[in-house]
Amino acid sequence: MYYIGISAYYHESSVFLTDNKGTNCFLKEESFTRIKGDKNFPKKCLKFLIKNFDLKNENIQFISFYEKPFKSWWEIFYYSIKNPFKNKDFLINHLKIFNSGSIFFYTDVNKLINISRNKFIYSSHHLSHCLYGLSVVKNFSEYVYVTCDGVGEGETMSAYTIDTEYKIQKIWTNFYPNSIGLFYSAITDFLGFEVNEEEFKVMSLSSFGKPKYKDELKTIFNINDFKINMKYFEFHKNLNNSFSKKLCDMLGEPYLNINVEDNFKKYADIACSTQLILEETMQNLLKKVIKLSGKTKVVLTGGVALNCKMIHNLSKLDIFEELVVPPSPGDSGSAIGAANFAYLNKTKNQTLNLNTIFLGPKKKMINKKINKDNLFIKISSSDTFISDATSKLINGEIIASYFGLTEVGPRSLGNTSIFCDAKNNESVNNLNIKIKKREHYQPLAPILLEEDFEKYFSINKNIQKNLEWMGALCDANHELYKEYSSIIHIDGTCRTQIIKNKDTITYKILRELKKKGSNILVNTSFNISKDPVVFDLFDVYVNMKRLNIKFILMDDGLYQTKNI
Amino acid sequence: MFLIPKSSLKNFDPERCCFVLNEFAAAEFSSAIEMLFAAKNINNKKLSEGFIRHAIDEYKHFTIFTNIKNQIILEYKINKKKLSFVPNHLYNKGYIYKDHFIFEKKKINNFAIFIGANEEIAEKKLISLANHFKQHKPSAFIKIQNILKDEERHAEYSLRFAKNSNGFLLYKIKITKERTISFLRHLYANSLNKFSFIFYPILITILIMVNFVTYFLKLKKVTTNDDVMKNIEPSSIA
Numbered sequence: 167m168y169y170i171g172i173s174a175y176y177h178e179s180s181v182f183l184t185d186n187k188g189t190n191c192f193l194k195e196e197s198f199t200r201i202k203g204d205k206n207f208p209k210k211c212l213k214f215l216i217k218n219f220d221l222k223n224e225n226i227q228f229i230s231f232y233e234k235p236f237k238s239w240w241e242i243f244y245y246s247i248k249n250p251f252k253n254k255d256f257l258i259n260h261l262k263i264f265n266s267g268s269i270f271f272y273t274d275v276n277k278l279i280n281i282s283r284n285k286f287i288y289s290s291h292h293l294s295h296c297l298y299g300l301s302v303v304k305n306f307s308e309y310v311y312v313t314c315d316g317v318g319e320g321e322t323m324s325a326y327t328i329d330t331e332y333k334i335q336k337i338w339t340n341f342y343p344n345s346i347g348l349f350y351s352a353i354t355d356f357l358g359f360e361v362n363e364e365e366f367k368v369m370s371l372s373s374f375g376k377p378k379y380k381d382e383l384k385t386i387f388n389i390n391d392f393k394i395n396m397k398y399f400e401f402h403k404n405l406n407n408s409f410s411k412k413l414c415d416m417l418g419e420p421y422l423n424i425n426v427e428d429n430f431k432k433y434a435d436i437a438c439s440t441q442l443i444l445e446e447t448m449q450n451l452l453k454k455v456i457k458l459s460g461k462t463k464v465v466l467t468g469g470v471a472l473n474c475k476m477i478h479n480l481s482k483l484d485i486f487e488e489l490v491v492p493p494s495p496g497d498s499g500s501a502i503g504a505a506n507f508a509y510l511n512k513t514k515n516q517t518l519n520l521n522t523i524f525l526g527p528k529k530k531m532i533n534k535k536i537n538k539d540n541l542f543i544k545i546s547s548s549d550t551f552i553s554d555a556t557s558k559l560i561n562g563e564i565i566a567s568y569f570g571l572t573e574v575g576p577r578s579l580g581n582t583s584i585f586c587d588a589k590n591n592e593s594v595n596n597l598n599i600k601i602k603k604r605e606h607y608q609p610l611a612p613i614l615l616e617e618d619f620e621k622y623f624s625i626n627k628n629i630q631k632n633l634e635w636m637g638a639l640c641d642a643n644h645e646l647y648k649e650y651s652s653i654i655h656i657d658g659t660c661r662t663q664i665i666k667n668k669d670t671i672t673y674k675i676l677r678e679l680k681k682k683g684s685n686i687l688v689n690t691s692f693n694i695s696k697d698p699v700v701f702d703l704f705d706v707y708v709n710m711k712r713l714n715i716k717f718i719l720m721d722d723g724l725y726q727t728k729n730i
Numbered sequence: 731m732f733l734i735p736k737s738s739l740k741n742f743d744p745e746r747c748c749f750v751l752n753e754f755a756a757a758e759f760s761s762a763i764e765m766l767f768a769a770k771n772i773n774n775k776k777l778s779e780g781f782i783r784h785a786i787d788e789y790k791h792f793t794i795f796t797n798i799k800n801q802i803i804l805e806y807k808i809n810k811k812k813l814s815f816v817p818n819h820l821y822n823k824g825y826i827y828k829d830h831f832i833f834e835k836k837k838i839n840n841f842a843i844f845i846g847a848n849e850e851i852a853e854k855k856l857i858s859l860a861n862h863f864k865q866h867k868p869s870a871f872i873k874i875q876n877i878l879k880d881e882e883r884h885a886e887y888s889l890r891f892a893k894n895s896n897g898f899l900l901y902k903i904k905i906t907k908e909r910t911i912s913f914l915r916h917l918y919a920n921s922l923n924k925f926s927f928i929f930y931p932i933l934i935t936i937l938i939m940v941n942f943v944t945y946f947l948k949l950k951k952v953t954t955n956d957d958v959m960k961n962i963e964p965s966s967i968a
């Protein structure tokens with residue numbers, strides 16, 4: 167029997183199917199529609215699952231939605247309706263959303279597949295985050311589960327514990343609009359970046375600045391009692407700006423062009439101050455929930471947990487024994503949490519334990535009907551392709567990868583990536599600026615074998631687990647500066663990924679590369695900014711042409727694009 | 731391009747230009763996606779390859795429009811935020827349908843006519859856009875001329891295919907119909923905002939009523955200590 171979790175309508179839509187016997191399939195709607203962050207009902211994901219798993223009413227145990235649709239809609243509405251005239255634009259838009267929103271989840275599913283009503287269940291927003299976190303750790307009762315995001319069902323921060331008898335307790339909650347996530351997003355907006363999309367740019371930018379505005383910002387977000395001063399924000403009433411004129415009086419003009427030097431400096435200072443407020447808030451939050459729960463190990467979820475610089479800085483404060491941020495802590499990962507909710511509902515005393523980070527479909531399943539030879543030419547087969555590919559990498563070539571299972575979460579972890587030799591400054595620059603067209607202040611991420619990690623990097627033991635999925639930053643050692651300086655961020659950190667599994671192609675590539683004189687590759691996601699990561703072979707072909715990448719590693723060899 | 735933005739530009743206004751360029755970029759991006767989807771779903775190798783090439787062209791056009799826009803933004807120090815391209819907005823702006831791709835709703839013969847008719851409209855609008863830039867930004871004029879060549883090719887290729895597969899008479903009927911429909915579709919999409927005022931009073935009335943109800947409604951927010959799974963009603967949406 168399958169358990170299906172769905173997260174949709176507000177953030178990037180996703181679906182997770184599992185039988186908890188080894189069959190897992192995590193999909194995002196954006197993969198099919200090619201619209202990055204697509205938040206519509208995941209119709210195409212479901213169609214894919216129906217086809218590939220022969221889904222019908224009889225083999226589905228539950229379809230579980232990641233939150234309570236009405237509650238989620240109402241809580242935001244309830245806050246803004248107190249001032250119906252001041253907030254009318256926002257409210258009218260919110261009314262319109264009602265019509266196309268998650269309230270109609272049941273109808274939307276039934277347009278595709280007839281499932282009886284009693285198989286539909288609805289989790290709760292933060293509980294889904296928590297239950298996703300639970301699926302990635304062993305000894306789950308030793309952890310306190312903290313969620314911190316923009317807002318979900320009117321909640322902005324919450325903490326749960328679970329005992330060995332599977333009794334889940336919510337030990338603390340903070341409510342809308344008091345949200346550190348929305349605070350950070352509003353500043354993201356102020357700096358001219360896209361809300362819910364480009365918060366990571368604020369994080370990268372923060373390393374270039376000084377916390378000059380921290381005292382001012384502390385007056386608008388209280389880091390001790392987690393209260394926000396709404397005079398400075400308009401996310402509850404304005405559809406275009408999430409901050410008010412008062413914030414502009416404090417910080418100056420918004421949306422300036424960051425490529426102008428003076429603007430860059432100023433905006434970096436604002437980003438740095440904002441990052442500091444976030445870190446101090448989270449420090450206080452963690453202290454609070456550790457005290458309340460009596461547990462010293464933490465699982466952190468919610469969009470805020472994607473801020474790996476914060477994780478890095480928190481790790482140095484010695485406030486927890488361990489901090490785990492699962493690979494997809496945002497709302498799209500909550501589809502997994504929703505499936506876990508269904509599983510716990512059915513079994514009462516069991517939860518999903520997913521011991522892999524690659525929960526997406528196999529590339530072979532995705533491309534069942536596609537003839538690879540129509541688009542690609544094999545240039546070396548399975549016995550020589552590792553050696554050939556590494557020789558090309560050493561010679562400065564940029565190579566894409568497309569093999570194995572698909573990653574879960576926003577980061578490509580080797581199976582759907584673009585690689586280049588981190589030692590080769592020219593290739594690194596080429597990849598970052600010319601091919602990926604990233605901003606100069608965004609660093610690239612290194613990937614290496616676990617055994618080489620300590621030679622080049624250091625990290626506090628308490629966040630080490632996150633290295634497998636790029637969930638934390640680590641510090642560059644002296645040795646790294648000697649030969650691989652191009653991958654080090656200005657603040658001396660790197661978002662490193664380590665590879666443990668010896669059976670993977672990525673492992674074999676890294677091992678062979680080592681023999682040829684380089685220990686580290688640059689690993690970046692296989693997409694163009696504004697585009698989702700490639701999904702099927704058509705996307706691979708089109709993106710290789712657009713990016714001007716010649717070679718690609720697949721499960722059974724090294725390939726080149728054909729000219730069609 | 732399957733939904734072509736309005737390009738009414740009179741005097742050279744850099745900000746307004748950027749806005750129009752951003753809309754054109756969005757239109758190109760959308761048709762790239764539509765073509766890529768068609769390439770994946772057609773059971774004919776030659777046609778699939780044609781759609782792939784078309785998709786790559788449209789993505790290229792998207793990049794060209796975006797680059798021209800970024801150049802003007804930098805040159806005239808324009809406030810950038812409102813001019814950024816957000817893929818998710820394509821749905822609300824009407825460039826992409828929320829629940830289907832056009833290819834899913836049309837047979838290949840009609841799809842070819844649809845592309846042909848719309849590429850023709852795109853050509854006309856692009857000519858007027860290019861002319862606008864001729865004086866003020868000659869480099870942009872040249873780039874748009876290149877896009878025009880591609881669009882001409884797209885229109886010609888699709889219409890030739892449509893003529894061959896439909897037969898001359900049927901083709902004539904269908905293309906006339908498609909031109910009319912596309913004209914009306916553009917008219918509707920471009921004036922969507924103008925119609926929305928009709929619903930405004932209704933929505934305002936709903937707001938006032940809800941406000942009245944919520945005034946008496948005190949929702950209690952409590953921090954509980956109970957068993958969460960027992961507290962939650964799985965089948966409830968609230």
Ligand SMILES: [Fe+2]
Pocket residue numbers: 291295315316317318468469496497
């Ligand atoms: Fe969330």
Ligand SMILES: [Fe+2]
Pocket residue numbers: 731758787788791877881
């Ligand atoms: Fe085009």
Ligand SMILES: [Fe+2]
Pocket residue numbers: 731761788849880881884
């Ligand atoms: Fe075209």
